[in-house]
Structures are given as C-alpha cells and as structure tokens.
Amino acid sequence: MNECPKFDKCHASACPLHKPLSQQVHLKGEAVCFYLTEAQKIDSKAVFDGSGLGELHMMMAQATVDAFSNPDASIYLVNSLRRAAQSSSSMAKGQNLIKGAKNAVSIDHENEITKWMSR
Structure with a gap:
C-alpha cells in the first residue's frame, strides 16, 4: 500500500489499508500493524x-472503529489493540528524541558561538 511507510517491511497478518479488519484473519500471536497500534495511544492524532x-491516522481510526464494532473481527486483534492503548507511543518517543537532539545541537551551537565571540 502506497499510503503506509512500513508496507514493504511489514509482517502484520491483517492490513487495515487493504480491506476492513473484520474481513481479515488475525490469529493469536501474529504481528499487528504498527500504525494501527500507535493509533490506539493517547494523543495519537x-x-x-x-x-x-x-491522513494515515484517519484510516487507522476508521479501522479501529471497524475492529471494535464488528463481531466478526478477530478477538485476538481487538485484545492486542486494547493492550496497545495501555502502553506508550513509540512514535512519540521518536519525536521526543529528535526534538531533544535538535535542542542539544542548538544549545551546543549557541555555546560555541558564545565562546567564539568572547575571544
């Protein structure tokens, strides 16, 4: 799927972008779509x-509604999404690391300018 940045390396058995999750098979222990689990987190939007x-978040939100509202959806998938909602976001951690690195570089750069100007 062109809309998914991880499509080429994804190992999820059910792709929320392919067709409704209630029409796909997901067995216990199978990988779950990274973006679908991330969409369950607090402040995921x-x-x-x-x-x-x-736009991908909107698609994941619709897939979530499908999974939770359709009795034909895999209970293993629904339970995985419930568990995902209880853990922290990998995407948010990555964004925080990037922000922290940018701030560290910015502060380090400011320190170098200050040292240079004080010569």
Whole structure:
C-alpha cells in the first residue's frame, strides 16, 4: 500500500489499508500493524500529525472503529489493540528524541558561538 511507510517491511497478518479488519484473519500471536497500534495511544492524532501522517491516522481510526464494532473481527486483534492503548507511543518517543537532539545541537551551537565571540 502506497499510503503506509512500513508496507514493504511489514509482517502484520491483517492490513487495515487493504480491506476492513473484520474481513481479515488475525490469529493469536501474529504481528499487528504498527500504525494501527500507535493509533490506539493517547494523543495519537497529534503524534501522527507531527509526523506528517495525519491522513494515515484517519484510516487507522476508521479501522479501529471497524475492529471494535464488528463481531466478526478477530478477538485476538481487538485484545492486542486494547493492550496497545495501555502502553506508550513509540512514535512519540521518536519525536521526543529528535526534538531533544535538535535542542542539544542548538544549545551546543549557541555555546560555541558564545565562546567564539568572547575571544
């Protein structure tokens, strides 16, 4: 799927972009779509938007509604999504690391300018 940045390396058995999750098979222990699990997190819309993936978040939100509202959806998938909602976001951690690195470089750069100017 062109809309998914991880499509070429994805190992999820059910792709929320392919067709409704309630029409796909997901067995216990199988990998779950990274972006689908990330969409379950607190403030996930802001995190996706911050990564330029706002449209993908909308698709994941619709897939979530499908999974939770359809009795034909895999209970293993639904339980995985419930567990995902209880953990922290890998995307948010990555964004925080990038922000921290940029701030560290900025502060280090300011320190170098200050040293140079004080010569």
